[in-house]
Amino acid sequence: MSTLEDFAGALTPSWCPGCGNFGILNAVKNALVELNIAPHEVLFVSDIGQNGKLPHYTRGNVFNSLHGRAVPPAVAAKIINRNLNVIIDIGDGGAYGEGLNHLIHAMRRNHDVTCLVHDNQVYGLTLGQASPTTDIGGITKTTPQGAPPPVNPLLLALAVDCGFVARGFADDVAHLAKIIKAGVAHRGFALIDILQPCVSFNHKNTHQWYRERVYKLEGTGYLPDDKTAAWQKAQEWGAKIPTGVIYRHERPVYEEALPVLDPDEDLEHIVVSGKIDKLITEFV
Amino acid sequence: MTQTLNFMVSGEAGQGVQSIGFLLAKALARYGYYVFSDQDYESRVRGGSNFFRVRASLTPVNAIKDKINILLAFSRQGIEQHHRGVAQTGFIIYDTETLGNLNVNDTVSIPAARLSKEATGDMQSANTVLLAAALCLLGYSPEDLLSLLQSYFRGEAAVNNVKAAQAGFQYVREHISIKMTTQLRKIGNKSRMLVHGNEALSLGAIAAGCKFMAAYPMTPITSIIEYLSGKAVELGMVVVPAEDEIAAINMVTGASYAGVRAMTATSGGGFCLMVEGLGLAAMTETPIVVVEGQRPGPAIGLPTRQEQGDLDFMLHAAHGEFPRVILTPSTAEECFWAAVKAFNLAEKYQLTVIIMTDHHLATSYSAVERFDLTRVEIDRGVLYSKNSGEYKRHQFTADGISPRAFPGKPGTLVVTDSDEHDEAGHLTEDPEIRSKMVNKRLGKMVALREEIRLPKLWGAEQPEIIVAGWGSTFGAIREAVTTLTETGVKIAHLHFSEIWPFPKDEVGDILQDCPKVMVAENNATGQLAKLIQRETCIHVNDHVLRYDGRPFTPAEIIAAVGQEVK
Known part of the structure; x- marks a missing residue:
């Protein structure tokens, strides 16, 4: 059995006190422990931003990538080693701005990875500029006249038939852990957009602001198996913000259809295909 | 056969220039000739004017020759553009019934479209008729061409192309009295790859x-x-x-x-x-x-x-x-x-x-000798073994190379970061670690220099002129240097097939005693020349540069070098 101790990182987080990332970190650890996954069975692929530091504050294999580029190496690693539980930690800038193309195509191809978007609706690491999810009219250092309309990541995911579309809230660690657990267990791409209060640079979407608005879909009678209903639910934003699984269905996973390496193959020993001789003969 | 025989297949995109050119090259390779071919095509799917050149040789060849011995033309434009490149003893083979009579000399007219239609029901295989006609004139065996077509095409296409080729052979035998002085025959190694x-x-x-x-x-x-x-x-x-x-x-x-x-x-x-x-x-x-x-x-x-x-x-x-x-x-x-x-x-x-x-x-x-797979060695470098303590992906070592491990093994966590990191792979801003990591990475260049294959000087022992090049210009430069050597020029060729890390000491030794260094490159600014100058402090005297989007031919390099040695 894995324990929370197994996931205790050596480094002390450098996040601001009160940062939503603490909740996400705790939820990730809890989910992995509840799934009984050991650190060596996890690969965290993180982006750049405060989110990208998360893997350093727990334990697991870590590939800390470039800004916006966490998705491509993550899906490739999963193709090569299907035994790895691949978790992407990325922010709203990396996922929905710099790397949106990668996210859309990875959801479309349906790789079996879990993508946690630390969505604080602002650029934190660069000290407070507008992000792709900054609310319309939001005043930031780069949008002194107000931000243009935001992207709706849940609708984007639904548009490419992502099989697990969810929203979590960093302050509700137990609920978020439950969503992450379901996302990791889901066969296929899981997009989890996480409302993450930024105490330093987002003075609109604060802890309090979110707490007044979020509600859990569980218990409301909502079933996440209807795409049309999901399409409507994904547009609910403002006075009430739904959290939980918005849409879920299984469809073929990209890497499972590939005739590549056996997941238990010893990677350290290269076996060159015996077919090469035949291929050379084809050119004679 | 004289030293080399040069073909050109020309026509519009979509007329099968590439297929026929390839089949021609393959036919020649299967007879044991050394073959080199290049392709010149426009960025379009249909129309325009493309060509595929094939050169057959008794000795290894890696460049194209300007003069064409046989032009196989599928379009009027193909003839108009290239008939001046046909050698005095050469021929243009085309279909006068579809392209009309052109005012050019030394043509062989084959009613390819009609023969294709009669043999297969449509005109799609007209290009194969022309290919067969050309090979027939050169004494190529029909059976050998038919077996090639059967291995290249599948199903109905194979049947139709074989019929078309047979029609081409038959037509030449019955109607064409011209006899090519060059006749192909089976020579040398027939198991080369194309x-x-x-x-x-x-x-x-x-x-x-x-x-x-x-x-x-x-x-x-x-x-x-x-x-x-x-x-x-x-x-x-x-x-x-x-x-x-x-x-x-x-x-x-x-x-x-x-x-x-x-x-x-x-x-x-x-x-x-x-x-x-x-x-x-x-x-x-x-x-x-x-x-x-x-x-x-x-x-x-x-x-x-x-x-x-x-x-x-x-x-x-x-x-x-x-x-x-x-x-x-x-x-x-x-x-x-x-x-x-x-x-x-x-x-x-x-x-x-x-x-x-x-x-x-x-x-x-x-056409190259079959790749010798017994010479292929695989070296994965240093891999982590369990006994060497807690795993650190970026561990400091004498040569800067840290053992690799792959994620997924119990007891081993593989941590790496695009931020500067410590030995364990966790991000750090420590100035001492930063400097050590920079040195670790850059230090690999020392051992790498020993891995790079040195460029060989080929030609005269004490050359008065060295022509240097890199990559695909090899064939054209080598042939130019060979030809110039035969005319008495003391010239040598220095070629780079591995260029970085640059073998500066060795190259400096080679170049420093030569009175004249020229660099031939397919670019406008002489990038290899700049690299040589920067790394060896040796002045490059002259450039042969081509940047019109086309590859060099030996003749161009001969002309440029000839100016220098006069």
């Missing part, structure tokens, strides 16, 4: 155990992606059609981190997008192989044409300072071995190896 640079490189990657490729199509490297995609299932390999080149290089880095040999391929424009990924591979010390098939730039440039304009770019691409290796294979055979070596160097030194080719090398077919 491959172009991209195919050879793909085979090299397979032989090296490459398991993963991610790429986005771009001329001239698309056929690498297509070939490996087609073979992936039987090879147990994955080829991911990435959404863009940024994704491609990042996927390759992720796959390599996870434990397999991985590569991508692109042209200069796609490489522009990959540049930030180069830095990631460098910082995380992840071995990757990147094929860069050059074409003329900047921007879209000339998509289907030739240039060697990216050397400066490959030497310097990406911010920051880090080691890299650049291989510049010169022939199709070298493409195979460059791929094998690239994976070994990438893994041994945990860095990016760039294989630079170009349109000319990527698409030119040549």
Whole structure:
């Protein structure tokens, strides 16, 4: 059995006190422990931003990538080693701005990875500029006249038939852990957009602001198996913000259809295909 | 047969210029001739004016000759453009019934469209009729051509092309009295492969155990992606059609981190997008192989044409300072071995190896000896063994190379970071660790210098002039130097098939005693010349530069060097 101790990182987080990332970190650890996954069975692929530091504050294999580029190496690693539980930690800038193309195509191809978007609706690491999810009219250092309309990541995911579309809230660690657990267990791409209060640079979407608005879909009678209903639910934003699984269905996973390496193959020993001789003969 | 026989197949895009050119090259290779061919085509799917040149030789050949002995023309424009290039003893073979009479000399008229229609019911195989007619005039055996067609085409197409070829042979026997002075015969080694640079490189990657490729199509490297995609299932390999080149290089880095040999391929424009990924591979010390098939730039440039304009770019691409290796294979055979070596160097030194080719090398077919697989060695470099304590991905070592481990093993966590990091892979801003990490990475260049194959000086022992080149200009320069040597010029050829780290001491020793150093390059600014000057402080006296989008022919280099030695 894995324990929370197994996931205790050596480094002390450098996040601001009160940062939503603490909740996400705790939820990730809890989910992995509840799934009984050991650190060596996890690969965290993180982006750049405060989110990208998360893997350093727990334990697991870590590939800390470039800004916006966490998705491509993550899906490739999963193709090569299907035994790895691949978790992407990325922010709203990396996922929905710099790397949106990668996210859309990875959801479309349906790789079996879990993508946690630390969505604080602002650029934190660069000290407070507008992000792709900054609310319309939001005043930031780069949008002194107000931000243009935001992207709706849940609708984007639904548009490419992502099989697990969810929203979590960093302050509700137990609920978020439950969503992450379901996302990791889901066969296929899981997009989890996480409302993450930024105490330093987002003075609109604060802890309090979110707490007044979020509600859990569980218990409301909502079933996440209807795409049309999901399409409507994904547009609910403002006075009430739904959290939980918005849409879920299984469809073929990209890497499972590939005739590549056996997941238990010893990677350290290269076996060159015996077919090469035949291929050379084809050119004679 | 005189020393070489030069063919040109010309016509519009969509008329089968490529297929007929390839079949002609294959027919000649199967008789044991050395063959070299190049392709010149416009960036369009139908129409225009394309050509495919094939040169057959009794001795190894790696360049195209200007004068054509036999022009096989499918379009009027093909004749109008090229009839002046036909040698005095040469012939133009075409269909007067469809193209009409052209006011050119030495033509052989074959009613190819009519014969195709009579034999197969449509005119689609007219080009095969012309091919058969040309080979018949040269004494090629009908049976040998028919068996070639049967192996190249499938199903109904095979049946129709065989019928068309038979019609072509029959027509020549019954109606054409011209006898070619050159007659083909079966000579030499008949088991050579006919491959172009991209195919050879793909085979090299397979032989090296490459398991993963991610790429986005771009001329001239698309056929690498297509070939490996087609073979992936039987090879147990994955080829991911990435959404863009940024994704491609990042996927390759992720796959390599996870434990397999991985590569991508692109042209200069796609490489522009990959540049930030180069830095990631460098910082995380992840071995990757990147094929860069050059074409003329900047921007879209000339998509289907030739240039060697990216050397400066490959030497310097990406911010920051880090080691890299650049291989510049010169022939199709070298493409195979460059791929094998690239994976070994990438893994041994945990860095990016760039294989630079170009349109000319990527698409030119040549007949080469079968690749000797017994010479292929695989070196994965230092791998972590459990006994050596807690695993640190970026552990400091004497040679800067840290043992690699792959994620997923109990007791081993593989941690790496695009931020500067400590030995364990966790991010750090400690100035001392930063300096040590920079030194660790750059220090690999010391051992790498010993890995680079030195350029060989070929030709006169004490040359009065040295012509230097790199990559695909090899054949044209070598032939020019051979010809000039025969006319008494004391000349030698220095060629770089592996260019970075630059072997500056050795090159300096070679060049310092030579009164005149020339560099022949397919670019406008003399990028190799600049590199030589920068690294050796030896002045390059003159350049032979071509940057009109076409490859060199030996004659152009002879003319340029001839000016110098007069």
